[in-house]
Amino acid sequence: MPPKPSQPEPRTYRAHRDRQRARILTAAANRIDQQGIDRTTMAELIAASQLRTSTIYQYFANKDDIVWALLGKAMEDAALHSKKFVDDATTGLGKIAGLLDFMADELATNPARVRFMAQFDAMYARDWPVERLLILEGQFHDQGFQVFRTLIREGIADGSLRADLDPDLTLHAVMNAVIGAQRRLASLGAKVELEYGQSIDRLFRETIRILLFGLRATEETNNTEPSPGAKAGIGKTKKRSS
Amino acid sequence: MPPKPSQPEPRTYRAHRDRQRARILTAAANRIDQQGIDRTTMAELIAASQLRTSTIYQYFANKDDIVWALLGKAMEDAALHSKKFVDDATTGLGKIAGLLDFMADELATNPARVRFMAQFDAMYARDWPVERLLILEGQFHDQGFQVFRTLIREGIADGSLRADLDPDLTLHAVMNAVIGAQRRLASLGAKVELEYGQSIDRLFRETIRILLFGLRATEETNNTEPSPGAKAGIGKTKKRSS
Amino acid sequence: MPPKPSQPEPRTYRAHRDRQRARILTAAANRIDQQGIDRTTMAELIAASQLRTSTIYQYFANKDDIVWALLGKAMEDAALHSKKFVDDATTGLGKIAGLLDFMADELATNPARVRFMAQFDAMYARDWPVERLLILEGQFHDQGFQVFRTLIREGIADGSLRADLDPDLTLHAVMNAVIGAQRRLASLGAKVELEYGQSIDRLFRETIRILLFGLRATEETNNTEPSPGAKAGIGKTKKRSS
Amino acid sequence: MPPKPSQPEPRTYRAHRDRQRARILTAAANRIDQQGIDRTTMAELIAASQLRTSTIYQYFANKDDIVWALLGKAMEDAALHSKKFVDDATTGLGKIAGLLDFMADELATNPARVRFMAQFDAMYARDWPVERLLILEGQFHDQGFQVFRTLIREGIADGSLRADLDPDLTLHAVMNAVIGAQRRLASLGAKVELEYGQSIDRLFRETIRILLFGLRATEETNNTEPSPGAKAGIGKTKKRSS
DNA sequence: AATGAATGAGCATTCATTCAT
DNA sequence: TATGAATGAATGCTCATTCAT
Secondary structure, eight states, rough: OOOOOSSSHHHHHHHHHHHHHHHHHHHHHHHHHHHOTTOOOOHHHHHTTOOOHHHHHOOOOSSHHHHHHHHHHHHHHHHHHHHHHHHHHHHHHHHHHHHHHHHHHHHHHHHHHHHHHIIIIIEEEEETHHHHHHHHHHHHHHHHHHHHHHHHHHHHHSSSBBOOOOOHHHHHHHHHHHHHHHHHHHHTTTTHHHOOOOOOHHHHHHHHHHHHHHOOOHHHHHHHHOOOOHHHOOOOOOOOOO | OOSSSSSSHHHHHHHHHHHHHHHHHHHHHHHHHHHHHTOOOOHHHHHHSSSOOOHHHHOOHHHHEEEEEEEEHHHHHHHHHHHHHHHHHSHHHHHHHHHHHHHHHHHHHOOOHHHHHHHHIITTTTTTHHHHHHHHHHHHHHHHHHHHHHHEEEEEEEETTTTTTTHHHHHHHHHHHHHHHHHHHHHHTHHHHHOOSSHHHHHHHHHHHHHHHHHHHHHHHHHOOOOOOOOTTTTOOOOOOO | OOOOOSHHHHHHHHHHHHHHHHHHHHHHHHHHHHTTTTOOHHHHHHHTTSSOHHHHTTSSHHHHHHHHHHHHHHHHHHHHHHHHHHHOOOSHHHHHHHHHHHHHHHHHHHHHHHHHHHHHHIIIIITTTTTHHHHHHHHHHHHEEEHHHHHHHHHHHTSSOOTOOHHHHHHHHHHHHHHHHHHHHHHHTHHHHHHHHOOOHHHHHHHHHHHHHBBBHHHHHHHHHHHHHHHHHHOOOOOOOO | OOOOOOSHHHHHHHHHHHHHHHHHHHHHHHHHHHHOTTTOOHHHHHHHHHHHHHHHHHSSSSSHHHHHHHHHHHHHHHHHHHHHHHHHSSHHHHHHHHHHHHHHHHHHOOOOHHHHHIIIIIIIIISSSSEEOOOHHHHHHHHHHHHHHHHHHHHHTTTSSTTTOOHHHHHHHHHHHHHHHHHHHHHHHHHHHHHHHHOHHHHHHHHHHHHHHHHHHHHHTTTTTTOHHHTTTTOOOOSOOO
């Protein structure tokens, strides 16, 4: 007689596994935030999780697997969290503002998560397979990005945004700057406040404000001029030097 | 074989040591750019430098020492290089533009150096003593930063920049965004171009353009309105969520 | 649950256990043939058997136990199989030929089993208790060995075999050579055919043929000469060197 | 000034390294002979060599590397040792006898080495790259093998060996049997003597004697008959059974 | 009988660094 | 200054097995 499949208390077993996994990930997130991914050893992580070495390996195949799980969780959480900010807004511009506002909020309330993403970008993004990344990023980015792009088009159409903007270019230029700024602030942490004498939150929100200002239409931009720098002699960028 | 005339023998010894140091640093920079600081082992670095293990330790006390030297060199080079861009400009705004232009140039011509700085920000800046960092940063930042700050004040005074700007806050908000954007682009490398379909250089220059636009005065900003987002419902940032 | 009529229910239980055991042993035999005894982990064996770790241990006390069972099964099968070859023959010499023929057949049709025995001889035979081995070997060897020994005696008596043979010595010298040759061919597998350019089967049958030739009487051997090498200068073996 | 190459006491350094390597190999050979390759852990081997873990790895890249070195040394020694036996003989048949005699000598004086080769054949030969093996085997085999082959041809020509022999087939059939027999005896060790009641040396020399007898010409073989078994009903090998 | 969970002991190997000459 | 040799302290991971249900 073969064993009956018959889920024996599926909820209990599942729940236990999930709890153990969460325990490990929490411990890992803590250690990694304090020491960096590479400097966190499995031994430390294991000690922090209060489980035994071999037990850990029943839940994750190896250290990388843990880091990926952490990355996935971070992105999932961000997607979930950002959704609220975006959905609350009714207008398109409001949705963009919501997305950026979410990022400021994330920086303020969960700097460890942002720092983790910063580490990831700086040290691993180049090495790990794009496909894997895209799967994770897809969840989060597609949400706001589509809206963003559409909105820029609308903004240009109705004259509220500068006519010279290339929607796709603008989207990525702004998002990269916002993400880059956010992660750098999270990475430097207290050092920023000491060195710059400004609160991280205020600094980041000012960055967002300036960027949004930079997208707005002015009389000039809707007429002839291609760039704000032109008048002031900015932007006549030397085309490469070395 | 060393020169004879002006500075004869002492130079031989010094010159040799300098050459050896340079050799080690070059090897280290290469390996680190390809594998990251932590993942580069002394053994690899030694193999790449074509010297013997114990010889390396005649020049650097330990691995950290090498990384610090690399950081110092990167900043020194940047300071030297940026000086030209800034000094070439005659007006204040031109100097800012020169500084930002230098950063675009650096990203395009020496992404490895930018990547190294990105790694540093993301993983080590928090751990290493502020004083040490400040000494290094001082060289570079003070150059452009003072100018920048002064210029913003002048710009506000002459009405070319928005009156609501706080010079210090603006300075750091913009510089952090620019540096963050630059480093993120360097870190992601070819991935950006694949994913975003935009050239890194174009993306970064557009970021600069938008930021500079964001600083400029418009009728509105010189009147009552405090923020561009206000009108569009932006910036009424929820004050924390979680 | 106890039996009711003749053998109704108990068989169900027994049969299940036997099926499970067989399943495990088959999986183990496969893995071991491909990776060797030591390199086969319980985890692999368990995966191959499609059972759960703890279930395996309901059937076998430990890994050694599985290997012993495999060895027992191999010998049992061999005994059963060889019996046919031996029993089919009517003459004594025919029985020996049958035994050797069986070994060629085994090598050709079940090299995995031979390989397993080779591993066993090479790596474990020395460690494991003689008694245990003797019990297993007894089944198989006694069959042909008794016959072999008797036959050699008869052969000498009737003049068909060389008179200088010591039955017991000859028996073991021949059997050891045949078994050694067979197992080596099985172990090297395809490598033999590549390196030697000969089919394994042909090579082994030629070995048997030469050995049997070596036992046969010739005029000389039945007269004075003790050894075929004597004439040719063979066999004046140096008595130890190092 | 670059370092002078100028061999600084090359003899001393070299000699030291060789001594250390030998020390490790000796320790490894001992442990492996007693426990088998897989069951010998690096920790044991290291303890036996009286060096520290990391020192070992300055001499060998990994465990496999040590095993290969052992194999190489075993073959090299065998080649060197066998050369004497072969070269001492003046006639071709004498050379063959010398080769076989060497194998008996090796079994008697250095059973550990033979056992090691037995392990290798039984467990690793199939896995490791042929090329690597061929390089090592080349040294040893080519010596006697070429002679052997030539000799068989000559023997057939002058009527001292059976005319029905295929030189290549015979060569490999005999050598495989001799090597197989030798290795099995070495592997089983004292067990053989207990079980068979015969000394290993005597058993092996008898095997050689029978094989050589099997090659010799008799009247019959030089006439019509193809096989010694034919007359006695041997060799009518069933063509496969299962 | 079946199985999910857990684990102690160990594994091969690496790493940055030091020492003696 | 250069370097061959050595090494303590990890490091990430595996394995056969057991326990509780």
